[in-house]
Amino acid sequence: MQREGSPWQGLGVVISKEVSDQVTSIRMFVVELLVVLIAVATLLFATEQVRNTTAEDPFLLLRLFTTSQEPFPSFVTFLSLLLPLVAIALGFDSVNGEHNRRTLSRILSQPIYRDALLFGKFIAGLITLSISLVVLWLLVIGLGLIQLGVPPSADEIIRAFIFLLIAIAYAGVWLALALLFSIVFRSAATAALVTLGLWFLLTLIWPTVAPRIALALIPSDDINTLIFGVQTAARLSPITLFNEAMSTILDPSARTLGPIYLYLPQLQGAVLGAPLPVGQSLLIVWPQIVGLVSGSILLFVIGYIVFQRQEVRA
Amino acid sequence: MSENVIETQNLTKRYNGTAVVKGISFNVARGEIFGLLGPNGAGKTTTILMLLGLSDISDGQARVLGYDPVREPLAVKRRVGYLPDQVGFYDNLSAADNMRYTARLIGLDRAERERRIHDALVHVGLADVVDKRVQTFSRGMRQRLGLAEILMKDAQIAILDEPTSGLDPQATIELLEVIRQLKHRGVSILLSSHLLERVQSVCDRVALFNEGNIALIGTVAELGRQVLGGGFNVEVEAEGQGLAERLAQVPGVQKVEPAGPSRWRLTSDRDVRPEAAAAVVAAGGRLFRLSVEEPSLEAIYTRYFQNAASQAGERHAA
Numbered sequence: 342m343q344r345e346g347s348p349w350q351g352l353g354v355v356i357s358k359e360v361s362d363q364v365t366s367i368r369m370f371v372v373e374l375l376v377v378l379i380a381v382a383t384l385l386f387a388t389e390q391v392r393n394t395t396a397e398d399p400f401l402l403l404r405l406f407t408t409s410q411e412p413f414p415s416f417v418t419f420l421s422l423l424l425p426l427v428a429i430a431l432g433f434d435s436v437n438g439e440h441n442r443r444t445l446s447r448i449l450s451q452p453i454y455r456d457a458l459l460f461g462k463f464i465a466g467l468i469t470l471s472i473s474l475v476v477l478w479l480l481v482i483g484l485g486l487i488q489l490g491v492p493p494s495a496d497e498i499i500r501a502f503i504f505l506l507i508a509i510a511y512a513g514v515w516l517a518l519a520l521l522f523s524i525v526f527r528s529a530a531t532a533a534l535v536t537l538g539l540w541f542l543l544t545l546i547w548p549t550v551a552p553r554i555a556l557a558l559i560p561s562d563d564i565n566t567l568i569f570g571v572q573t574a575a576r577l578s579p580i581t582l583f584n585e586a587m588s589t590i591l592d593p594s595a596r597t598l599g600p601i602y603l604y605l606p607q608l609q610g611a612v613l614g615a616p617l618p619v620g621q622s623l624l625i626v627w628p629q630i631v632g633l634v635s636g637s638i639l640l641f642v643i644g645y646i647v648f649q650r651q652e653v654r655a
Numbered sequence: 656m657s658e659n660v661i662e663t664q665n666l667t668k669r670y671n672g673t674a675v676v677k678g679i680s681f682n683v684a685r686g687e688i689f690g691l692l693g694p695n696g697a698g699k700t701t702t703i704l705m706l707l708g709l710s711d712i713s714d715g716q717a718r719v720l721g722y723d724p725v726r727e728p729l730a731v732k733r734r735v736g737y738l739p740d741q742v743g744f745y746d747n748l749s750a751a752d753n754m755r756y757t758a759r760l761i762g763l764d765r766a767e768r769e770r771r772i773h774d775a776l777v778h779v780g781l782a783d784v785v786d787k788r789v790q791t792f793s794r795g796m797r798q799r800l801g802l803a804e805i806l807m808k809d810a811q812i813a814i815l816d817e818p819t820s821g822l823d824p825q826a827t828i829e830l831l832e833v834i835r836q837l838k839h840r841g842v843s844i845l846l847s848s849h850l851l852e853r854v855q856s857v858c859d860r861v862a863l864f865n866e867g868n869i870a871l872i873g874t875v876a877e878l879g880r881q882v883l884g885g886g887f888n889v890e891v892e893a894e895g896q897g898l899a900e901r902l903a904q905v906p907g908v909q910k911v912e913p914a915g916p917s918r919w920r921l922t923s924d925r926d927v928r929p930e931a932a933a934a935v936v937a938a939g940g941r942l943f944r945l946s947v948e949e950p951s952l953e954a955i956y957t958r959y960f961q962n963a964a965s966q967a968g969e970r971h972a973a
Contacts, residue, residue, distance in 0.1 A: 344725075344726055344727070345727045362745075362747075443742060443743025444745060446737070446739040447742055447743065447744075447757075447804075449709055450736075451732060452729045452730075453760055454728070
């Protein structure tokens, strides 16, 4: 027998309450201030670099995102490291916070299902992240226009927009992870530390360690198998997927993420260094994007199952 | 007989194979205040959560206003107000904003929402702190805000988990007064507590919980008779000839003991004050005082668990 009523009842109410909480919280204010400051600094260094070194480039705007100048990383690298932190800051205490404030049982005794509460929190987090990313994105493009004085082409704008969507998907993975740990651990501090630990492992350690582990474990001398193994291992971390997707979308001349085989039809008729159309670039990184989206869905579903089975009482 | 708003049959909850609520059955009639009493960990909160559909029922069944809390939780939760043990609110929001969130979850439209929130807050005496952050509220104010939420919801049943725990005497009295007013509005009330003295004064009927079972169920007077044996103790202070014999003949009186000069203690199975008075007057005596000792829930409770413990001890010894 099915339970009566819609699982989405009250969803809109939960979302609007959570977004208003997040947007007005001091925590969010501090994090956003930090992000904007670092972004602007990165960008100013990048424009300087672009001005000095690039004579003629049809994709000037995109260079803004990827150019780095020591000691500052590129805007994309910086996002790949800081976006997870923003998402974690939003999500680490979303469910256990309700437990600890003893509001959970009171809210769940209203005519809504747990589904609405959890999904509402996730969607609200995504909305908040999206708002901040869109603002950041507009800021970067606006500053870039002023600094460079070259209007972007339609192709560039589309690529920049895809860049925005990928960034949201990437943040979504970390939000879902933070939400999951906020369900599993009753203490917000524990949840935050575990999520940060995982962030450290996956973004800073895994990309360098994964290839070695893969090489040690794969009992083959075949170069293709080894490359495949190394890549697969590295792609277990969302940061690898993010970086691969970004580097392809923001660099129209990138043609593949794997090895290039000179004797295969892959290069037949290709003019090396010539830009690909947006659709083709998107096709190359489609698996990466799908990977990020399905990763967040998977983490959310695990959290959902745990939350449904959890006891309400403290 | 009035209809029942809550009915449970053989309600059971098991965690990992261990039963914490062991097949309890009880009914709550419309308009009554029913108390679930027992030590912490006896299964009171678990029972409440099962009735609200917030915890799965392992066995048996429950009906709340005719709905099945497992399959129709929304229908149940629309009609039932719940005040959890040590209720929490969003500290960064004002009292009214906290209520607005709940009101929107219930689905009230704006005008109705504001009217009901205002009425409820006035009713529980929080009218002057409507826009203050809950952060600054005392324990008693939070409890009253929780009751305001139930009022706003216009619930038919109010389920209150330990409503008076942690409150100072004055706050307790105020809270019990609000609970009584709820009853006057026609709300049926199920409340749990381990503080017996306070609860006795508001409950129509009580169920004594012990290790997941309902040990006793009934009005306080009924339980008194069952557990303390004698039931009513009536004290008579009068002067006259042969009063003791006369009093002993009053129907219902089981025992007459002298309790001092010109005083007798009657043990009876009901309140025999009118008959005792008539008997004294009929014997030509002068009646000075007539009083009845209400059985105290505290005494019933202590005695019951003493009995249970000693029986268990005997069984163990045998």
